[in-house]
Amino acid sequence: MSDAKITVIRNGPLRIEGSFEICDHDAQAFGLGGRTALSLCRCGHSANKPFCDGSHGRQGFESAVEARDLPPKA
Numbered sequence: 847m848s849d850a851k852i853t854v855i856r857n858g859p860l861r862i863e864g865s866f867e868i869c870d871h872d873a874q875a876f877g878l879g880g881r882t883a884l885s886l887c888r889c890g891h892s893a894n895k896p897f898c899d900g901s902h903g904r905q906g907f908e909s910a911v912e913a914r915d916l917p918p919k920a
């Protein structure tokens with residue numbers, strides 16, 4: 847069971863902190879080297895997907911979101 851917090855960084859990645867695992871399409875877990883925080887690319891420019899490598903800044907990625915309520919699950 848994961849207990850994680852994900853923060854949408856303005857003009858940047860998704861920052862995940864806590865207890866989590868990240869798996870590929872085949873459900874194989876990435877070895878995270880004991881990390882309890884890391885950043886996931888949401889700009890599409892990282893050369894190390896799914897992880898952020900800082901390319902968002904060089905590419906001028908812009909995305910600022912505010913928390914909101916989603917509609918009820920259908």
Ligand code: FES
Pocket residue numbers: 858859860886887888889890891892897898899900901902903
């Ligand atoms: S969000 Fe950082 S490289 Fe994509």
